[in-house]
Amino acid sequence: MTREIDNSITFPTRLGEYEILRELPGGRSYAAIDGAGRSVVLKRLAADCMLGVALHPHVRDRLLRVRELAHPGVANLIGVEATAWGSMLVWEFVEGKTLEELADELSSPSDLSRLAEEVLLAVQSLHALGIVHGGLHGRNIIVDARRAVKLTHISPLLYDDPRQDAQDVAAALAAIAAGRGWDQQPWEKLRRDAVELGVAGMRRRLSRVMEERTGPPNRVAESRRRRRLLAGAVATATVGLAMAGGVIAYEVRTRPPMPVPPRIAPAAMPDQSDVPTDDAAADSTDSQPAENGDAGGGQ
Helix, strand or coil: CCCCCCCCCCCCCEEEEEEEEEEECCCCCCECCCCCCEEEEECCCHHEEEEECEECHHHHHHHHHHHHCCCCCCCCCCEEECCCCEEEEEEEECCCCCCHHHHHCCCCCCHHHHHHHHHHHHHHHHCCCCCCCCCCCCCCECCCCCCEECCCCCCEEEEECHHHHHHHHHHHHHHHHHHHHHCCCCHHHHHHHHHHHHHHHHHHHHHHHHHHCCCCHHHHHHHHHHHHHHHHHHHHHHHHHHHHHHHHHHHHHHCCCCCCCCCCCHHHHHCCHCCHHHHHHHHHHHCCCCCHHHHCCCC
16 A cells, blocks of 8 residues: 555544555545554444443454454454544455455456355355455455455444345346446346345356356366365364464453454453343344445545
């Protein structure tokens, strides 16, 4: 990320150790440089992620799981920071273009189908680790120069239905096809059927569509490629989880867990008697804004 500050910004150019460079598309997130010179993204936490001045316990537990991920297709969650703007998630900055930005470079529906296959594969491997993203859209799916896909800004809210991600990816693909003026029928049908198909079913349907357009692929080579991708993701994540477990255990013995904003005093954390019941947490989730991206999405 280039260290070029947007002089038109109307917000502070520094928050604690972070030098704010620019606001990212979609709002609520900012490209920044931390005190160690790393490129990061600061993402504002929605009000329904907080309980008073501290993280809601359920949100804190989910963020701990996300931070422990060691997945090559998912950006790293570095931590949570209390700032003058409220609590911010600190994410690794991922080099590349968002799916939304890349749309203009796609020359045909077949290009979109091939890219969709990589996106769905990344989402499927995330689900294999027991995590649902919960806020996918065209701005938090990043594609690098090699067309490798990386997901960022996993929602801190409580999502556990993989069909949510299937719906969100299908909607993003349909929006790209509409923006390019391509035939809407197959993409709209994919969007309507996303809940029933799930991520794996969407991949199978796209493969059939690609075969109709370009002929059957080299199935042996394709099967080996997919197995390598999934096996590599799971193996990397397994090792990372084991390492993270040791780190977390050490941190529990020596200092408070990371997702509690470091500038919030421990005394501000609620008593367990104040924690909402599961029904209340569910009501809070149901009352969240219609667009998930405001809570957790968008680089």
